[in-house]
Amino acid sequence: MNPHPWIPNSTDEYCKVIMEELGIRSIDELFQDIPGKFRIKRDEWDNLEIGFKEPISEYEAWRFIDESLSMNKKLKTIPFLGGGVYPHYVPAVVKHILMRGEFLTSYTPYQAEISVGLMQALFEYQSLMAELLDMDIVNASMYDWGSATGEAFLMSLRVKRGRRKIIIPHTMNPFHRRVAETYLYPHDVSLVEVGVTEKGTVNISELEEKIDGETAAVYLQNPNFLGFIEEYAVEIGEIAHKHGALFIMGVYPISLGLLEAPGKLGADIVVGEGQPLGLYPSFGGPLLGIFAIRNDRKLLRQMPGRLIGLTTTKDGKERAFAMILQTREQHIRREKATSNICTNEALSAIASAVYLSLLGPDGLKKLAETNYYHAHYAEKKLSSLEGVETRIYSGEFFNEFPVRFDHTGREYYEIHRRLLEKGIHGGIYLGNSYPELGESALYAFTEMHTRRDIDLLVEALKDVLNG
Amino acid sequence: MRGVCIVVFRQAKWSEPLIFEIGGDGRIGHIVPEPGEEVRRIVDGINIPEKIKRKKPPRLPRVSEVEVVRHYTRLTQMSYGVDNGPVPLGSCTMKYNPRIGFEAAYDPRITWLHPLQDEDTVQGLLKLLYLLQKWLANITGMDKCTLHPAAGAHGELTGMLVTRKYHDLRGQLNVKKEIIVPDSAHGTNPASASMAGFTVVEVPSGSDGNIDVEALKTVVSEKTAGLMITNPSTLGLFEENIAEIEELIHSVDGLLYYDGANLNGIMGYTRPGDMGFDIAHINIHKTFGSPHGGGGPGAGPVCVKDRVVNEDKSIRLGDLLPGYIVEYDEDNDKYYLLGPGKHSIGLLKAFFGNIGPLIWGFTYILMLGAKGLRLVTEQAVLNTNYFASKIRKVKGFSIPYGENRPRKHEVVVSAEKLYEETGVSALDVAKGLLDAGFYAPTIYFPLIVREALMTEFTESETLENIDKYVERLREISETAYTNPEEARKWPINTSVGRIDEVKANHPKTMAPTWRIYLEKTRK
Numbered sequence: 001m002n003p004h005p006w007i008p009n010s011t012d013e014y015c016k017v018i019m020e021e022l023g024i025r026s027i028d029e030l031f032q033d034i035p036g037k038f039r040i041k042r043d044e045w046d047n048l049e050i051g052f053k054e055p056i057s058e059y060e061a062w063r064f065i066d067e068s069l070s071m072n073k074k075l076k077t078i079p080f081l082g083g084g085v086y087p088h089y090v091p092a093v094v095k096h097i098l099m100r101g102e103f104l105t106s107y108t109p110y111q112a113e114i115s116v117g118l119m120q121a122l123f124e125y126q127s128l129m130a131e132l133l134d135m136d137i138v139n140a141s142m143y144d145w146g147s148a149t150g151e152a153f154l155m156s157l158r159v160k161r162g163r164r165k166i167i168i169p170h171t172m173n174p175f176h177r178r179v180a181e182t183y184l185y186p187h188d189v190s191l192v193e194v195g196v197t198e199k200g201t202v203n204i205s206e207l208e209e210k211i212d213g214e215t216a217a218v219y220l221q222n223p224n225f226l227g228f229i230e231e232y233a234v235e236i237g238e239i240a241h242k243h244g245a246l247f248i249m250g251v252y253p254i255s256l257g258l259l260e261a262p263g264k265l266g267a268d269i270v271v272g273e274g275q276p277l278g279l280y281p282s283f284g285g286p287l288l289g290i291f292a293i294r295n296d297r298k299l300l301r302q303m304p305g306r307l308i309g310l311t312t313t314k315d316g317k318e319r320a321f322a323m324i325l326q327t328r329e330q331h332i333r334r335e336k337a338t339s340n341i342c343t344n345e346a347l348s349a350i351a352s353a354v355y356l357s358l359l360g361p362d363g364l365k366k367l368a369e370t371n372y373y374h375a376h377y378a379e380k381k382l383s384s385l386e387g388v389e390t391r392i393y394s395g396e397f398f399n400e401f402p403v404r405f406d407h408t409g410r411e412y413y414e415i416h417r418r419l420l421e422k423g424i425h426g427g428i429y430l431g432n433s434y435p436e437l438g439e440s441a442l443y444a445f446t447e448m449h450t451r452r453d454i455d456l457l458v459e460a461l462k463d464v465l466n467g
Numbered sequence: 468m469r470g471v472c473i474v475v476f477r478q479a480k481w482s483e484p485l486i487f488e489i490g491g492d493g494r495i496g497h498i499v500p501e502p503g504e505e506v507r508r509i510v511d512g513i514n515i516p517e518k519i520k521r522k523k524p525p526r527l528p529r530v531s532e533v534e535v536v537r538h539y540t541r542l543t544q545m546s547y548g549v550d551n552g553p554v555p556l557g558s559c560t561m562k563y564n565p566r567i568g569f570e571a572a573y574d575p576r577i578t579w580l581h582p583l584q585d586e587d588t589v590q591g592l593l594k595l596l597y598l599l600q601k602w603l604a605n606i607t608g609m610d611k612c613t614l615h616p617a618a619g620a621h622g623e624l625t626g627m628l629v630t631r632k633y634h635d636l637r638g639q640l641n642v643k644k645e646i647i648v649p650d651s652a653h654g655t656n657p658a659s660a661s662m663a664g665f666t667v668v669e670v671p672s673g674s675d676g677n678i679d680v681e682a683l684k685t686v687v688s689e690k691t692a693g694l695m696i697t698n699p700s701t702l703g704l705f706e707e708n709i710a711e712i713e714e715l716i717h718s719v720d721g722l723l724y725y726d727g728a729n730l731n732g733i734m735g736y737t738r739p740g741d742m743g744f745d746i747a748h749i750n751i752h753k754t755f756g757s758p759h760g761g762g763g764p765g766a767g768p769v770c771v772k773d774r775v776v777n778e779d780k781s782i783r784l785g786d787l788l789p790g791y792i793v794e795y796d797e798d799n800d801k802y803y804l805l806g807p808g809k810h811s812i813g814l815l816k817a818f819f820g821n822i823g824p825l826i827w828g829f830t831y832i833l834m835l836g837a838k839g840l841r842l843v844t845e846q847a848v849l850n851t852n853y854f855a856s857k858i859r860k861v862k863g864f865s866i867p868y869g870e871n872r873p874r875k876h877e878v879v880v881s882a883e884k885l886y887e888e889t890g891v892s893a894l895d896v897a898k899g900l901l902d903a904g905f906y907a908p909t910i911y912f913p914l915i916v917r918e919a920l921m922t923e924f925t926e927s928e929t930l931e932n933i934d935k936y937v938e939r940l941r942e943i944s945e946t947a948y949t950n951p952e953e954a955r956k957w958p959i960n961t962s963v964g965r966i967d968e969v970k971a972n973h974p975k976t977m978a979p980t981w982r983i984y985l986e987k988t989r990k
Contacts, residue, residue, distance in 0.1 A: 340623065
């Protein structure tokens, strides 16, 4: 076989040197310990559909990928989709830092002395995120918001040993709920749902009825899945604490430019999606699971995931970093670990650190405001369309809200198809998770949806509804 | 043709302040788009209830774009990846990450796709993912794959939850309580089994490195829900008793789980499916060339044999897989997403999967094909055994377990003799390697080898570098036997010297964030 550019010793000359050292005549001798009945025949392997069977050139590979991706539909604007992953502009600097091979191609920093830069970057992520959330401790990342929520629920069961109930709002992101259900499947735990008021936010009296001494945690998502701002977060946290339960909050970090930090609202654990902070939507991955806690020893001992701590060199002269509290982790504690997580989303965390550094406190506030403005501009424009309802609930929203089309006499699926024909991708259909909302869809607007984009959407919808 | 030269290495040392200590009032790093006049006029102000309004801005730094770029560039210069030199971390498969993979994964036709977009708008991406599912099934000899899990351990959890659901649907969950793992297993295996609600039972390895089958027989029972193993094992040895093990586990209706961490050692020679495994995960970021990114993101697809779970209801193991499977409708030439269905364990993350690493891995397999992948395995195995043969001759080092057996993807070297005779430990050896500009092997793992140096060069390493690495280990050995005190000063050529881990972990000084550090130092 020809030598390959990624495999430097794949030349006859190098192979000969190695085989001489080993005293073998054929490479096959190194595989003799695989029992014959399990060996796959050379021909059989060669003819399996794996790539194009033979190595191909980089250009050929690129052409194949390029031609395939050209099958994706080109849209006139970026989709008006949110629901946990949002399109936010990624500054060029973020991508260029991520492309640096020293970060990109490195492993988990097991050898601290040669990885001090990587550890500092991760420590900075933990510290910047802590400031944004106003929480004390942030881990070095989870996979995404959904899995972070699952882990937070499991953690609450360890902290509140013996309690078997977790309260969630009806307006918890249904995808995150599905993930949490999977994480809880082996455990005898009930997820109890609390409904919403006419404001679209958690019904507090219902929460008070349902909470009891069995409750390990109360979860609150702010803004909630339908986009509404949970005005009474503090009160909800107090109710949780009064019953000895943990108060877990889920957040959309961009909203924290305007909304109160969860640390100020009494949260014990905070989870969230870091993707809006410098990561592309990328069809849903890689994302960045945020996981934060109050500085409490009991919580810290049960926290999942990797943590980087600031320390010094042994001689005490220089600042340095180390992975800390590894005795919680799987490689030390094995089956008694707080989680099985090993590979996380470190590079995504670094992207967020770069992003938060670039934006700073003022940039973040402005960004939140622009998101708010664009969504509220869209709400005003959409509400002017005949039969389109944008105020199903009366609460305040941040940058997404449900739009109901029942009075247009059209099914949302048909509206969606017609919009797509015009190169516009509308919001998330809500009928599956929220049948009570009828023919509704959740529309999201960020700084990337400019006034022109929103006007295009409104014009297209008008055409569709009149057509 | 080859020459061994002694490496001179100096890592950058910037004494770089934290980002919080850089910059000044009023500086900005990025201009954020603002709403125009007309938008402001129509919206007429921001109306957020007072009690939920942010009162104090977050204490983020105020830095210019220039400062951000310099700061993080300097931090990269105090880091070390495969692009800098060999990273022979055993079981981590730190191979070269072909840059064409980046070009594909970061193509704007992928990066700007929202996960909930209409299938009709993402046909190109779905085609690539469909092919990847098929190729991974062929590589592993399994029937059906999900690309959903985000990492190896996430794949393990998936596999264990599928195992749980399998027994659940067969109405035997009240009996099936135990997962067996060998004592040489990765820590994630017992942790994943435990997260899925199982009790973990450990089984020892024999002196030949294989699982001790007699010991296995004593722990296998009606309670056995399954067995998790890597093959080749973390010792780099092919599990020769796999046929007997497979029969034992299946005889009590347990499922056989394949940890794909070490797949790089067998491609083109055997497949988990051929060996009788029911479930397997694959680490795209190990075997298929996507980068580790300083700890992640990775991707951990899970493939299964589509065996029958429940005859009456005609449920198959593939129906239990989580996430979304890409299917192809030949009649309409259309790709679509299926799942999670009625019997699926559900979702383990919110959306499809880690597209970036998956597309990088797709590109890797696309360019190599079946034949290229066999070449990968052959060259990785040649490199391992070449290193093993060379290191055996260095004083103080040995290769325990199955001493004369060929290794596969990796070899575990023991520095036990060196430690006993000189006091120089595996940790000191690791630090001595850093000083020569090499990353260290995985140390003190697997737990069954004393003073372990678990070494995996992969197919990416040059013969010259392996020679230099051995030469450096020979120098370390010489220093250990002549001047062991010297070894405890290592490393001296890296950005910083040895780290105070006690201070890092002590409750009084522990500082997991800048704000806690400030709080503690103010007191």
